[in-house]
Amino acid sequence: MLKITNLVKRYGKFTAVDNLCMEIDEGHIFGFVGANGAGKTTTMKIVAGLLQPTSGEVLVGGIDILSEPRTVKRKIGYMPDFFGVYDDLKVDEYMDFYAGIYGIPYRERRAITDQLLELVDLSHKRDFYVDSLSRGMKQRLCLARSLIHNPSLLILDEPASGLDPRARVEMKCILKELRNMKKTILISSHILSELSEMCTSIGIISQGKMVACGTVDEIMDKLSHSSRIKIKVRDRMEDAIRLLQEQPSIGKIDIADSAIEASFKGDDQVLAEILKRLVTQGIPVVSFTETGESLESVFMHLTEGSEEYDD
Amino acid sequence: MINPILEKDLKTKMRGWRTPVLLSIYLLFLGGVLFLFFLANNQIFVYYTDTAFNPRVAVSAYNVIAMFQFVLLMLIVPAITATAISGERERQTLDLMLCSDISTWSIIIGKLIVSIAHIMLLVVASLPVMGTVFLFGGITFGEIILMFLFYVITALMVASLGIFLSTLFRKNVTAIIATYICLGILALGPVIAFFIWGVFFQRSYNVEITYSLLTAFLFPSPGYGFASFFAGTQSNLFGTIFNEIQHLAEKETNFLRYLKPWMINGLFNIIFSGILISLSAWKLQPVKKRKRKA
Ligand SMILES: Nc1ncnc2c1ncn2[C@@H]1O[C@H](COP(=O)(O)OP(=O)(O)OP(=O)(O)O)[C@@H](O)[C@H]1O
Numbered sequence: 272m273l274k275i276t277n278l279v280k281r282y283g284k285f286t287a288v289d290n291l292c293m294e295i296d297e298g299h300i301f302g303f304v305g306a307n308g309a310g311k312t313t314t315m316k317i318v319a320g321l322l323q324p325t326s327g328e329v330l331v332g333g334i335d336i337l338s339e340p341r342t343v344k345r346k347i348g349y350m351p352d353f354f355g356v357y358d359d360l361k362v363d364e365y366m367d368f369y370a371g372i373y374g375i376p377y378r379e380r381r382a383i384t385d386q387l388l389e390l391v392d393l394s395h396k397r398d399f400y401v402d403s404l405s406r407g408m409k410q411r412l413c414l415a416r417s418l419i420h421n422p423s424l425l426i427l428d429e430p431a432s433g434l435d436p437r438a439r440v441e442m443k444c445i446l447k448e449l450r451n452m453k454k455t456i457l458i459s460s461h462i463l464s465e466l467s468e469m470c471t472s473i474g475i476i477s478q479g480k481m482v483a484c485g486t487v488d489e490i491m492d493k494l495s496h497s498s499r500i501k502i503k504v505r506d507r508m509e510d511a512i513r514l515l516q517e518q519p520s521i522g523k524i525d526i527a528d529s530a531i532e533a534s535f536k537g538d539d540q541v542l543a544e545i546l547k548r549l550v551t552q553g554i555p556v557v558s559f560t561e562t563g564e565s566l567e568s569v570f571m572h573l574t575e576g577s578e579e580y581d582d
Numbered sequence: 583m584i585n586p587i588l589e590k591d592l593k594t595k596m597r598g599w600r601t602p603v604l605l606s607i608y609l610l611f612l613g614g615v616l617f618l619f620f621l622a623n624n625q626i627f628v629y630y631t632d633t634a635f636n637p638r639v640a641v642s643a644y645n646v647i648a649m650f651q652f653v654l655l656m657l658i659v660p661a662i663t664a665t666a667i668s669g670e671r672e673r674q675t676l677d678l679m680l681c682s683d684i685s686t687w688s689i690i691i692g693k694l695i696v697s698i699a700h701i702m703l704l705v706v707a708s709l710p711v712m713g714t715v716f717l718f719g720g721i722t723f724g725e726i727i728l729m730f731l732f733y734v735i736t737a738l739m740v741a742s743l744g745i746f747l748s749t750l751f752r753k754n755v756t757a758i759i760a761t762y763i764c765l766g767i768l769a770l771g772p773v774i775a776f777f778i779w780g781v782f783f784q785r786s787y788n789v790e791i792t793y794s795l796l797t798a799f800l801f802p803s804p805g806y807g808f809a810s811f812f813a814g815t816q817s818n819l820f821g822t823i824f825n826e827i828q829h830l831a832e833k834e835t836n837f838l839r840y841l842k843p844w845m846i847n848g849l850f851n852i853i854f855s856g857i858l859i860s861l862s863a864w865k866l867q868p869v870k871k872r873k874r875k876a
């Protein structure tokens with residue numbers, strides 16, 4: 272459905288997107304993750320036909336976005352990260368306006384608007400001014416707007432940003448419904464866990480480069496040899512740390528609330544060996560757990576050295 | 583199907599408080615000017631005295647009103663058109679339009695028609711004010727209609743200029759100021775160029791000023807086109823200049839004598855608008871189309 276090859280976008284000397292490649296099959300949901308300034312929005316804008324790429328090719332359903340932009344734009348629904356609304360329009364007038372923009376005939380508009388407002392749960396607000404909606408509602412309205420011409424590819428740039436937890440859950444439900452409607456979706460976020468439940472595949476972008484790309488499981492696998500262990504000791508913490516530092520399989524060691532946390536590379540056998548050493552040295556180990564690595568920390572690991580991560 | 587941008591903007595413009603307020607201020611202003619003019623010429627309280635109403639004053643009043651309205655339009659049109667695109671950009675709604683398959687032509691034309699409609703509203707609403715002058719005689723109905731046609735053509739040019747600069751500049755304020763500056767250059771530039779030419783060349787070669795010569799210099803200036811609609815006497819500086827232009831036009835012998843200043847300027851305005859509109863539509867395209875590889 273979407274195929275990006277060697278996409279490059281430069282702003283002067285600064286390279287915002289650097290030789291990016293990716294492919295999304297029909298009906299798949301691709302989660303696009305990266306820190307602030309990684310180049311997610313830039314990539315999405317290029318795909319939506321709003322930004323001229325420096326080089327590279329973007330094919331949507333096999334059609335080049337640069338050779339037939341209007342044909343491609345009919346297939347794409349785009350929801351930007353920041354958007355405005357016409358505050359002097361009512362909700363249904365707002366939908367009507369964008370239906371007009373996409374050239375949908377008058378007689379079909381009413382039914383489409385009804386259906387979409389139902390989907391995003393805004394039917395009860397159709398006679399309200401857009402200005403009077405809450406942020407979450409505006410975001411849902413914008414999502415409904417991006418669906419008005421029944422696109423097959425959806426590009427959603429951080430659709431859940433700035434929403435409270437409840438609104439996030441609601442947004443997630445809508446996205447699940449869209450998945451059931453067999454839409455191909457490219458969705459970005461800087462919160463990986465948010466995407467991991469619903470996406471079929473994930474791409475991690477850092478400083479304009481795709482650093483990891485694959486199904487959620489593949490991404491986890493890539494770093495499965497690296498995990499964290501948490502050791503609680505009753506006493507002799509210094510000795511325990513000294514012993515751990517001697518182990519080649521142990522990486523960085525931190526102390527968090529009277530427990531030792533360390534990154535670890537290796538399999539179970541090595542892990543058992545470490546525990547045995549600690550015990551034979553007479554260190555009073557209270558607990559010894561492998562915490563595994565969350566998607567968050569995979570993300571942190573992969574984007575190391577890039578800009579600050581925040582949410 | 584009606585242009586969706588036209589449909590929406592007309593709906594919201596008429597709904598807001600801005601349009602009625604603008605319209606009221608505009609009419610009050612024109613009416614006020616007219617009232618002051620009659621007052622200054624002692625024509626309001628003289629009905630019951632033996633002095634008869636002076637039709638010459640009515641013609642002068644028409645001149646004053648026509649000129650005031652023309653200048654007012656020049657001041658209002660940039661303010662309502664130069665925000666057309668930059669306003670959408672500032673409101674962050676432009677991308678939502680550009681990511682659809684609507685052509686940038688439709689966007690520009692939609693915005694342009696809204697602006698023209700807005701201006702037409704002002705002009706048409708002022709008809710009663712102009713009508714008062716008309717009642718006193720001295721001016722024909724045809725002249726007023728022609729003048730309105732000229733107003734609309736001029737407004738089209740200024741609106742295109744405003745929209746073009748609004749696609750060029752990201753901020754409303756910058757776009758509005760740029761439009762005023764460009765309009766100022768367009769209106770006064772030719773006149774200044776003509777004077778400079780007059781001082782340096784006309785003196786030394788002793789060239790006679792003819793209509794074609796004047797036209798060659800002044801054709802882009804809206805003021806030059808307006809000269810056609812100046813009626814009456816050489817009572818002041820403007821009157822003198824406008825009368826002189828009309829006088830020269832009558833003396834012209836070649837084909838130009840068939841073309842009045844307003845026609846020449848109007849033609850220029852239409853062509854210039856066409857260029858500006860095409861440029862705006864081109865500039866608004868977010869990505870430039872690539873020819874398919876062979
Ligand atoms: N118009 C521009 N001119 C110059 N640099 C730009 C421009 N737009 C974006 N950039 C730069 O490109 C980089 C990528 O920006 P982009 O908006 O794509 O990041 P992002 O991944 O969407 O980040 P966020 O999570 O904050 O939304 C940033 O470093 C940004 O400063």
Ligand SMILES: [Mg+2]
Binds near residue numbers: 311312313352428
């Ligand atoms: Mg972004």
